[in-house]
Amino acid sequence: MNDTDKREPPVAALPQVAARPADHPAAPTGRIGVLLLNLGTPEGTDYWSMRRYLKEFLSDRRVIETPRLIWWPVLNLIILTKRPGPKGRDYASIWNDERDEGPLKTITRAQAERLAADLAAVDGRVVVDWAMRYGFPAINERLRALQAQGCDRILLLPLYPQYAAATTATVCDHAFRALMKMRWQPAVRAAPPYHDDPVYIDALVASLERHVAALSFEPEVILVSFHGMPKSYLLKGDPYHCQCVKTWRLMGEAMGLPEDRLRMSFQSRFGKGEWLTPYTDETVKALARSGVKRLAVVTPGFAADCLETLEEIGVENAGYFTDNGGEHFAAIPCLNDSDEGMAVIRHLTLRELQGWL
Numbered sequence: 001m002n003d004t005d006k007r008e009p010p011v012a013a014l015p016q017v018a019a020r021p022a023d024h025p026a027a028p029t030g031r032i033g034v035l036l037l038n039l040g041t042p043e044g045t046d047y048w049s050m051r052r053y054l055k056e057f058l059s060d061r062r063v064i065e066t067p068r069l070i071w072w073p074v075l076n077l078i079i080l081t082k083r084p085g086p087k088g089r090d091y092a093s094i095w096n097d098e099r100d101e102g103p104l105k106t107i108t109r110a111q112a113e114r115l116a117a118d119l120a121a122v123d124g125r126v127v128v129d130w131a132m133r134y135g136f137p138a139i140n141e142r143l144r145a146l147q148a149q150g151c152d153r154i155l156l157l158p159l160y161p162q163y164a165a166a167t168t169a170t171v172c173d174h175a176f177r178a179l180m181k182m183r184w185q186p187a188v189r190a191a192p193p194y195h196d197d198p199v200y201i202d203a204l205v206a207s208l209e210r211h212v213a214a215l216s217f218e219p220e221v222i223l224v225s226f227h228g229m230p231k232s233y234l235l236k237g238d239p240y241h242c243q244c245v246k247t248w249r250l251m252g253e254a255m256g257l258p259e260d261r262l263r264m265s266f267q268s269r270f271g272k273g274e275w276l277t278p279y280t281d282e283t284v285k286a287l288a289r290s291g292v293k294r295l296a297v298v299t300p301g302f303a304a305d306c307l308e309t310l311e312e313i314g315v316e317n318a319g320y321f322t323d324n325g326g327e328h329f330a331a332i333p334c335l336n337d338s339d340e341g342m343a344v345i346r347h348l349t350l351r352e353l354q355g356w357l
């Protein structure tokens with residue numbers, strides 16, 4: 001082959017590129033989405049809003065693993081008739097009336113807004129959004145909204161420090177179900193759990209020490225309470241228990257506190273079966289009965305305050321403590337959108353976006 005043969009053909013000899021047809025759809029690209037994900041909350045505190053929320057939540061096979069034939073009548077005939085009323089009243093006691101929404105929504109939105117402001121200075125292509133596994137804003141809708149803004153790469157950031165199939169996996173399942181319906185799928189990454197990340201542990205300790213220093217009393221014991229799960233899920237291989245224990249151990253090491261001063265327990269038992277132990281309510285009662293007068297409870301498994309922290313810990317367990325002889329009780333706020341909390345979310349986001357930014 002001589003030099004003449006290797007030369008490009010003259011432009012006029014190339015086949016004509018078809019002009020973009022008038023009905024060609026918009027195809028925005030080049031942006032990077034970050035989707036903060038949390039559990040969800042009812043749309044209102046009335047019976048029907050509560051029922052809709054609980055039905056969606058408790059119909060999820062990742063949450064309730066009981067065979068459907070047994071679970072369906074229990075859910076529909078018992079739980080969905082009895083639970084919406086009292087739980088709606090609990091939600092009403094912590095409701096954000098100004099925005100007419102649960103605190104989990106208010107805080108997750110604030111986390112997304114602070115992260116967006118922060119990342120705008122790092123890379124103008126990043127778009128931050130947030131969604132809920134149950135209720136609204138729905139994951140599929142926010143994924144589509146990110147895509148419509150030109151995000152062809154999306155980072156899913158489940159705000160669960162400890163992995164559980166009932167939380168992290170169901171969020172990812174739901175996102176992937178939405179992707180199944182997309183012709184043009186974005187590239188998607190899901191952030192791993194961060195239960196032992198030094199930035200998370202440091203943030204927990206700094207936040208805990210800041211809040212304890214502001215109390216009018218010095219706690220004799222600090223109880224580290226995690227959301228529970230049925231013990232059978234642990235026996236089937238869920239790593240949640242071990243990740244909670246590790247978070248608690250690392251907190252204790254960082255704070256230099258022995259196990260009898262930094263205790264650990266699992267809250268929010270649901271149903272009659274055995275859940276992870278020790279149970280928070282029983283631990284709080286036993287501590288008070290054993291003579292502990294000053295107790296603080298911290299809930300590092302929740303990235304944002306919600307029913308389970310504000311009402312179950314801040315009201316219900318505070319009552320168990322004082323009813324059994326305790327005198328001073330404090331529920332320490334979650335990391336939320338505090339500087340410590342945002343340092344964790346920013347760190348995870350930037351680490352997981354490596355190679356995309």
Ligand SMILES: C=CC1=C(C)c2cc3[nH]c(cc4nc(cc5[nH]c(cc1n2)c(C)c5CCC(=O)O)C(CCC(=O)O)=C4C)c(C)c3C=C
Pocket residue numbers: 039040041042054057058063064083087102104160164166167227228229230240268270301302305306307308
């Ligand atoms: C078998 C049932 C449940 C499992 C397993 C479970 C695991 C689990 N949940 C969270 C975080 C949250 N749960 C919240 C509320 C909540 N959880 C359950 C049941 C299970 N959770 C119910 C039925 C409810 C609704 C309230 C009630 O009826 O008791 C919340 C609060 C949401 C809010 O709007 O404030 C959070 C957050 C984790 C981390 C977890 C892990 C194993």
Ligand SMILES: [Fe+2]
Pocket residue numbers: 227268
């Ligand atoms: Fe839960």
Ligand SMILES: [Fe+2]
Pocket residue numbers: 241242243245
């Ligand atoms: Fe374990």
